[in-house]
Amino acid sequence: MEFASIFNGLGARTSLLYRGEHLIKEFDADLGITLAVEMEKKGIKIRFKTLISKIEKTGDEIRVTLADGTTGSCDVLMYATGRAPNTKGLGLEEAGVKMADNGAVIVDEQFQTNVESIHAIGDVVDRMQLTPVALAEGMVVADRLFNTHSRQMDYQFVPTAVFSHPNVGTVGLTEAQARAKYGDVKSSAPTSRRSSTPCRTVTKRP
Numbered sequence: 001m002e003f004a005s006i007f008n009g010l011g012a013r014t015s016l017l018y019r020g021e022h023l024i025k026e027f028d029a030d031l032g033i034t035l036a037v038e039m040e041k042k043g044i045k046i047r048f049k050t051l052i053s054k055i056e057k058t059g060d061e062i063r064v065t066l067a068d069g070t071t072g073s074c075d076v077l078m079y080a081t082g083r084a085p086n087t088k089g090l091g092l093e094e095a096g097v098k099m100a101d102n103g104a105v106i107v108d109e110q111f112q113t114n115v116e117s118i119h120a121i122g123d124v125v126d127r128m129q130l131t132p133v134a135l136a137e138g139m140v141v142a143d144r145l146f147n148t149h150s151r152q153m154d155y156q157f158v159p160t161a162v163f164s165h166p167n168v169g170t171v172g173l174t175e176a177q178a179r180a181k182y183g184d185v186k187s188s189a190p191t192s193r194r195s196s197t198p199c200r201t202v203t204k205r206p
């Protein structure tokens with residue numbers, strides 16, 4: 001979404017092929033729906049539930065075949081594959097460090113691996129792949145090693161932003177998560193000055 005917004009903003013005719021049913025599925029559904037509407041208003045064509053089965057380069061053209069057999073072409077294609085911990089070749093296996101099947105380094109609450117002298121933080125531990133989270137995890141390790149007090153990371157209320165146009169930000173539970181966890185919650189979605197900026201607060205009823 002972020003790069004589609006950038007390319008479109010720079011004047012490129014931009015299509016976004018999206019695997020899921022709505023954008024940013026980890027967020028409240030209405031945020032994803034509003035984002036799609038607003039991105040389309042800016043000229044980005046969005047296709048949902050769309051899988052690419054083949055990409056071919058012929059001369060200056062990139063030909064894309066979708067899972068339903070339809071084809072299209074473009075001159076630049078950005079394929080977002082997601083991220084996996086890049087731990088191969090670091091010598092971790094040789095040091096006896098335990099890793100998960102996807103290569104993530106397994107650590108305890110203090111970011112210590114099964115090898116006492118080796119700690120890991122950030123994307124390689126595959127908890128929440130964000131820069132401020134990696135920094136905060138580093139501070140937990142530094143406090144433990146150098147300030148001799150131990151504390152734990154709290155991943156519950158990490159603000160998260162999507163730098164699409166328009167931007168989206170969230171913190172805390174989604175409404176669905178709050179309902180699943182607390183049952184009776186009050187959701188208020190005040191009408192803001194611009195309909196393109198929905199705002200929502202979910203609180204537990206007293």
Ligand SMILES: Cc1cc2nc3c(=O)[nH]c(=O)nc-3n(C[C@H](O)[C@H](O)[C@H](O)COP(=O)(O)OP(=O)(O)OC[C@H]3O[C@@H](n4cnc5c(N)ncnc54)[C@H](O)[C@@H]3O)c2cc1C
Nearest residue numbers: 083086089090121122123124128129130131132133134163
């Ligand atoms: C496209 C994109 C957009 C993102 N946008 C945001 C955002 O808006 N906000 C946000 O909070 N997070 C964002 N992230 C996530 C953020 O970049 C990561 O969560 C963060 O960088 C993790 O920090 P890290 O120190 O764990 O890993 P990294 O920042 O990846 O640092 C790892 C370092 O190790 C080095 N390295 C790797 N292998 C070796 C080796 N064998 N020997 C020596 N060095 C090695 C790498 O070169 C790199 O410098 C984004 C990520 C991507 C890919």
